[in-house]
Amino acid sequence: MTSVDFPDRPQLAGKRVTIIGLGRSAVAAARLVRQLGAMPFISEKEDTPKLAPWKALCEKYQLPAEIGGHTERAYEADLFVLSPGVPLNAPVVRKAADSGIPVTGELELASRCCHAPLLAVTGTNGKTTTTVLLHHVLTHAGYAADLAGNNDRPLSEVILDGATPRAVVVEVSSYQLETAETFHPVVAAVLNVTPDHLARHGSMEAYAATKSRxxxxxxxxxxxxxxxxxxxxxxxxxxxxxxxxxxxARRELAEGAWFDGTSLRLRHRALARRKDLRIPGLHNVANALAVAAMADAFGVNLDGFAEALRTFPGVEHRIEWVAETDGITWYNDSKSTNPDSLRIALEAFDHPVVLIAGGQHKEGADYQSLKPLVARKVSALIAIGDSGDYFTGLYGDDVPHVRVRGVEEAIVHARNIAQRGAIVLFSPGCASFDQYNNYEERGRLLKTRSGKWLGWNCQKYSG
Structure with missing residues (x-):
């Protein structure tokens, strides 16, 4: 493992810093720049109910902000810091750049203040499961590690806490990598690149190039x-x-991490058996192999790797075991927001499933290629959301189907359709924004409403 030369902290004392976009990352970035002696100002072009929690945090931390449009006040700045959802070609960003205002992102800003080695993971699918599992493996091996990035905890919050862990595991999105200039992970992984966010990146080549940053x-x-x-x-x-x-996960690698069909191996050493990994799907075998390779590169003793896998319960909304009632097993995969994540979820099960899918499908997404898999793996389709008619039209000749409005109706139909021994899989394959604020809200609605209405006495997955 390399030694780390820690970056110089940004010299922001007395500077005016505008943070574009209001959300979790923006609030954390504003607090961080204020800690660095700067004067933060948050500017958000929208004004919707989903901003309420972040408005409340602005008031709590006394962070000046404007909501509902970017005024000239936003451009009275020595630095622009972008929230991950703000593209570099947004008019407000272009105007700032044309005016000579430097532009960076929250991840880049925070990484320059971080005095702990960074272990970073990106990829279209699997980032969250892989980072959470890597963090679990590190802590299981006795490392004081933190977890941050494109999840519930921006890297800026780690800096604000003031501790210096032995490592920080960082989940990184392509949006965050657009503004990464000095971001330096000592170990970094790209899990996969499949079509997603093409409306923002323009092409697969550009998307892959951004990931490789x-x-x-x-x-x-x-x-x-x-x-x-x-x-x-x-x-x-x-x-x-x-x-x-x-x-x-498919072939032997003499110098890498690989799966022989029974065991997860690093080079020729068997680290764990497949059954030690309690989350389903070959894609999760691949995620665990990536974790093994990253942990080994960081110098972690992997003698306890199998036990770490056995004690890992998985991640909420990622093919999450919810309950079993009347012989029917329910899974929540609300994080499935593109065709490839839907494909991965379907391939994780050996038997046909009752599939609840649909939402706001993404421009250029290839759902057509899933037809053979849907025909083979789905016993019944319950289509929801804006894409419901599209899904029933695309897959309706292959599987029995019903079109409903949202998650709540889908639960009732799924219970009526499913027979003992069946699996009900909620894997939308689409974004949530047609009906819900985010995929977390959508997934938690499935879990709370299904438990309440069906009155199950479920044996929760204990990990």
Whole structure:
């Protein structure tokens, strides 16, 4: 493992810093720049009910903000910090750049203040499960580690806490990588690259290039972890001197992490058995292999890897076991927001499922290619949301189907359709914004309403 030269903290004392976009990252970034001696100002173009929690935090921390439009006050700044959802080509950003105002992102800003080694993960699918599992493996091995990034805890919050953990595991999105300039993880992984966010990135080539920016500041002694089963990631070329370790759930790798059908291996050493990993699907085997490769590169003793897998319960909304009632097993995969994540969920089960799917489908997303898989893996389709008619039209000739409005109606129909021994899988394959504020709200609605209405006495997954 490389030694770490910690970056210089941004010199912001007395500077005016505008944070564009109001949300969790914006509030954390504003608090951080104020701690650095700067004067923060948050500017948000929208004014919707979903902003209420963040408005409340602005009031709590006495952060000045404008809501419902970017006024000239926003441009009275020495630095722009973008929330992840704000693209570089947004008019407000272009105007700032044309005026000579430097532009950065919350992750980049926070990473320059971080005095702990960063272990970073990106990819279209699997980021959250992989980062949470890596954090679990590190803590199981006795490391004081933190977890941050594109999840419930921005990296800025880790800095604000004031502690210096032995490592910080960071989930990184392509949006965050757009503004990453000095971001330097000592170990970094790209899990996969499949079509997603193309309306923002423009093409698969541009999307993959953005993902590969996670390696841009790595150097001799650092490690890049790549998925040998994914053509886009396998073709990535980290900087000279960076060690490259690949992982594969499908073939043997003499120098990497791989799955032999029974055991998860690092080079020729068996680390754990497949049954030690309690979350379903070959994709989660791949995620665990990536974790093994990253932990090993960081110098972690993997003697306890199997036990760490056995004690890992999984992550909420990612093919999450919810309950079993009357012989019917329910899974919540609300994080499924694109066709590839729907494909992964369907492939995780050996038997046909009653599938609840639909929502706000994404521009350019390829649902057509899923037809053979849906025909083979789905016993009945319950289509919801804006894409409901599209899904029933696309898959209706292959499977029995019903069109309903949302999650609550879908629960009732699923219970009426499913027979003893069946699996009900909520894997929307679409974004949630047609009816819900986010995928978390959508998933928790499934769990709370189903438990209440069906009155199950469920045996919760104990991990």
């Amino acid at each position: 996670i390696f841009a500041r790595q150097r001799t002694g650092d490690t890049a972890v790549l998925n040998a089963d994914d053509a886009w990631t396998d073709a990535m070329e980290p900087p000279d001197g960076v060690s490259v370790v690949r992982f594969s």
